[in-house]
Every structure is written in structure tokens, then in C-alpha cells.
Amino acid sequence: MKVKSDDGWSPYVAGALSGVVLILSVWITGKFFGASTTFVRSAGMVERVFNAQRVAAMEYFVRELPQIDWQWMFVLGIFLGSLISAVTSGSFRVQAVPDTWERRFGPSRAKRAAVAFIGAVVAMFGARLADG
Amino acid sequence: MTMLVYGLITGVLFGFLLQKGRVLRYDRQLGALRLLDMTIVKFMFSTVVVGMVGVYLLKDFGLAKLSVKPTLLGANILGGLIFGIGWGLLGYCPGTSAGALGEGRWDAVWGILGMLVGAALYAEAFPFMKKTVLTWGDLGKLTLPDALGVSPWVIIPVFAVAAVGLFTWFEKKGL
Numbered sequence: 198m199k200v201k202s203d204d205g206w207s208p209y210v211a212g213a214l215s216g217v218v219l220i221l222s223v224w225i226t227g228k229f230f231g232a233s234t235t236f237v238r239s240a241g242m243v244e245r246v247f248n249a250q251r252v253a254a255m256e257y258f259v260r261e262l263p264q265i266d267w268q269w270m271f272v273l274g275i276f277l278g279s280l281i282s283a284v285t286s287g288s289f290r291v292q293a294v295p296d297t298w299e300r301r302f303g304p305s306r307a308k309r310a311a312v313a314f315i316g317a318v319v320a321m322f323g324a325r326l327a328d329g
Numbered sequence: 330m331t332m333l334v335y336g337l338i339t340g341v342l343f344g345f346l347l348q349k350g351r352v353l354r355y356d357r358q359l360g361a362l363r364l365l366d367m368t369i370v371k372f373m374f375s376t377v378v379v380g381m382v383g384v385y386l387l388k389d390f391g392l393a394k395l396s397v398k399p400t401l402l403g404a405n406i407l408g409g410l411i412f413g414i415g416w417g418l419l420g421y422c423p424g425t426s427a428g429a430l431g432e433g434r435w436d437a438v439w440g441i442l443g444m445l446v447g448a449a450l451y452a453e454a455f456p457f458m459k460k461t462v463l464t465w466g467d468l469g470k471l472t473l474p475d476a477l478g479v480s481p482w483v484i485i486p487v488f489a490v491a492a493v494g495l496f497t498w499f500e501k502k503g504l
Contacts (some may be wrong), residue, residue, distance in 0.1 A: 205353070209496070211350030212372035216379025220343045223384050226335045229396045230343065232424035233448075236441075240449040256459075258451035267336035272427050274340015274345065279431030282348035291433040295355035295420065296494065312438045316418025317426075317443025323415055324423060325451040326458060327408025328398050 203288050228267050233324040235272045236260045344428050347372075351427040355420035355436070362417055367504040374492045381488065385481050395472070402466025404458070419443070 203212070207214045222228050241263025245252045252258050283289035302308060345354050350372045360366025385391035416422055421429050421440045429437040451458075474481040 205351040206349040208368045208372040209375045210347045210351045211352075212375030213379045215346045215350075215372070216376040216383065217344055218339060218346065219376065219380040219464075220387065221391075222335070223340045223385055223393045226332060226339075226395060227396075228336070228339070230339075230424075233424075233429070236423060236444045237452065240445045240452065243445065244372025244449060255455075256450055257455040260372045263474030265333065266347060269338035270333045270336030270446070271343070272424060274337045275344035275424055276340075276427040276431040278341035278346075279348040279353060280344075282345045283343070283420035283432035286349075287431045288348070288351075291435065292489075295435055295436065297356045297433065298420070301366065305435075309436050309438040313419050313436050313439035314443040314446075316383075316415045316420075317440040318415070318447040320412050320415025320419055320473050321423065321444040321504025322454075323408045323411025323452050325408070325448060326462065327412060327445075328401070 205243070205286070213317065214299055216277045228271075230271070231329050232272050232275075233321065234261055234329050236321055238263050238266065238269060238327065344431060344437055347425065348432055349427045353425050354423075354434065355429070358416070358420045358422070358425070365504070371496060371499065374495065378489045378492050381485055385485060397470040397472055400466075400468040400471045401463055401466065403462045404465070407462055415447075421482045 208212055208322055219230055237257070238261055240270070241255075241258040241261070243257075245263055252263060272321055279288070293306045339388075346404065350368070350371045352372045357366060357368050361369040384393065384395070388395055389503060405471060409433040418441045421437055426437040430441070472481075474484050477484070
């Protein structure tokens with residue numbers, strides 16, 4: 198059986214080009230790359246739907262206002278850029294359970310979802326504590 | 330508005346390159362954490378070496394400012410350890426979860442939802458953290474050149490040579 202090649206580019210080349218994108222970003226807009234603040238702003242936007250007064254009074258949401266900013270669009274862009282690259286190279290693959298996970302922990306979607314969700318809660322809490 | 334457009338364009342370029350480098354996948358992220366597959370480290374250090382040269386050149390020519398976050402030893406160490414546990418379970422980090430979803434790995438949705446909850450919980454915990462962990466080991470805005478009292482142009486070549494040395498070793502070991 199012939200497996201379709203899914204090698205992509207050298208990580209050195211793709212990484213170095215990302216460095217060039219970073220330099221241009223810092224030069225043109227003064228913006229460095231980051232993603233985790235976007236999750237704070239988005240959480241605030243969701244909470245605001247239920248209790249706007251409470252969100253407005255919370256110190257952390259005063260520091261990181263619940264609004265769409267440069268970084269929010271940057272994170273959205275990462276999604277779109279990855280989608281474009283994956284679709285145009287034939288490496289887009291709808292997958293609910295990663296290969297190595299399935300080999301070790303089995304094909305259960307629920308199990309993967311539960312661990313991913315809990316891991317994500319913990320990871321973001323730590324990321325914000327360490328300030329990104 | 331212009332800033333939002335720049336954000337989107339920058340993200341599209343970065344997401345495109347992340348996908349080309351094949352660093353968005355759970356398998357790759359866990360491979361790096363288990364020291365079995367260094368693709369992500371190769372990508373990251375290549376970005377850092379190129380980025381550090383360019384950013385410091387821009388700074389020296391007065392075209393950009395550094396964005397240095399304060400070093401808070403307690404928060405950085407504790408937060409880093411907590412992040413690491415979560416990252417190992419999830420297999421995506423905040424930025425790559427968006428990218429992983431872009432290439433069809435939709436278990437990243439659980440990651441994105443969980444990260445929203447984690448961010449909301451941190452917002453609740455912030456007043457407490459501010460009085461405790463965030464006061465431990467505050468060294469202010471510190472860079473490696475500042476801490477060592479040398480020019481950045483001493484650190485940069487040392488870092489670059491070390492990175493190339495590491496890359497050579499990875500390739501020899503087939504990592």
C-alpha cells in the first residue's frame with residue numbers, strides 16, 4: 198500500500214521563515230507573538246454575556262479587556278493559515294483521536310476528550326500564572 | 330482596525346509555516362516532551378535564532394522596542410510546572426490548538442474549550458495570586474544580557490552556535 202507523503206517542509210526552514218515573519222511584525226506593528234492572552238479575553242467575552250457587571254468589576258478582565266485585538270486576530274489567523282496549508286498540500290485530516298494516543302490509550306473519543314479538556318484547563322491556568 | 334488586519338495576516342503566515350513544519354500535531358508535541366522527536370525544538374530554535382538577530386538589529390537602529398515581561402520567579406516556575414502538566418495531557422499549546430484544528434485535528438476543540446475555562450479560573454484566582462505567588466521573587470524586567478552584564482551581541486552568537494551544535498547532534502542521533 199502506498200502511503201501518501203506527508204513530510205512537509207524542513208522544520209529549520211519553516212522555523213527560520215517564522216523568525217522572519219516575527220521580525221517583520223515587530224518592525225511594522227511592534228507586536229511580538231503570543232496566544233494565551235486571547236483565551237483570557239475570550240473567556241471574558243463569554244462571561245460578559247451572562248453577567249456583564251461582574252466581568253466589568255473583575256481586576257483581571259480590567260487588565261486584559263474582553264475585546265478583539267491584534268493577538269485575537271493572530272490566533273484566528275493561525276487557524277486559517279494552517280487550514281490553507283493543510284488543504285492545499287493534501288495533509289488535512291479529520292481526526293478525533295491522535296495516532297500515538299490511540300496506540301497507547303485506545304480509540305475512545307470520550308477518553309481523549311476528557312483528558313484533553315482537563316489538560317487544557319490546567320495548562321491555561323499555568324500559562325496565565327507564568328504570564329504567557 | 331489596521332492592527333486587526335495585521336494580526337490576521339501575521340497569524341495566517343505563522344499558521345501556514347507551523348503547518349508546513351508539521352509541528353502542530355499531538356504526536357509531535359508529545360514526541361518532543363518525551364525527547365523522542367525534536368522537530369518542534371528544531372522549528373522553535375530556528376525561529377528564535379533568526380528572530381533574536383532581527384529584533385536586536387531593529388532595536389539598535391531604533392526601529393523597535395523590546396517587549397520584556399517581568400521575571401517573577403515564583404509565578405514563572407510554578408506556572409511553568411503547572412503548564413507542563415497540562416501540556417503533556419493535552420498535547421497542544423494555546424497557539425497550536427488553533428493550528429491543529431485548522432489541519433483537521435478536532436480534538437483540539439476540547440483543548441480550546443478547556444483553555445477558556447482555565448483562563449476564566451485564573452481570572453477568579455488572580456486577586457489571591459496577586460497577594461501571594463506573584464510577589465515571590467520579583468526580579469523586574471530582566472534580560473539575559475542585563476543579568477550577565479554583557480552586550481546582547483555576545484549572547485546572540487553564543488546562542489546561535491549552541492543551537493547549531495544541538496541541531497547537528499539531533500541529526501546525528503536521528504531525533
